[in-house]
Amino acid sequence: MPKRRDCALPETLGAAALRGLRGRCPRCGDARLFHRFLKPVAVCARCGQDWSHQRADDFPAYVAIIVTGHLMAPLIIALARDFALSVTAMMAIIVPLALVLLLGLLQPAKGAIIALQWWWGMHGFVRERPEPSAKSGDGLP
Structure with missing residues (x-):
């Protein structure tokens, strides 16, 4: 499927x-970017963009782990400091919440990383930018 030119390209990264x-x-x-949880579609159903070039690899997992850690750390500190919870109660709160956060952040992180690769023309993607608007005046992409 050839790429369609009539779609609105994003203005910024x-x-x-x-x-x-x-x-x-x-x-x-x-169109949807994923046809399974972490499996991107081969080609966009609307614009015809080939997504087989993406090479997100393990980076989305690292991003999800870092974000989860930064969100969980203040919660863990607050629970330990302000509440008299047993180790079992702490684990019953922390482990499920961390797992939900990690799994919930994996697909969005992968989508954003694929977008970054496409925007910068990495791994075989063609670098595309929208036409500069007449009102910008500077003519820079």
């Missing part, structure tokens, strides 16, 4: 990453 975070195609923003 942040817009493309936000589309990826939502599990949408970073190029068009309409």
Whole structure:
């Protein structure tokens, strides 16, 4: 399927990453990026972008672990300092919450990383930018 030119390309890397975070195609923003939990579609159903070039590898897991750790650390400190909970009670709160956070962050992290790779033209992606708007005045992409 050839790429469609009529889709609205994201204006910034942040817009493309936000589309990826939502599990949408970073190029068009309409079609789904994943057909299974962490398996991206081979080709976008709407714009025809080939996503087989992506090489996210283990980076989404590292991002999810770092974010989970930063969110969990203050909670663990607060639970240990302010409540008289047993070790069993602490583990009953911390472990399930950490697992839910990790699993919940994996797909959005992978979507954002795929968007980053596409935006910068990494791993065989063609670097695309929207046409500069007439009102920007500077003419820079």
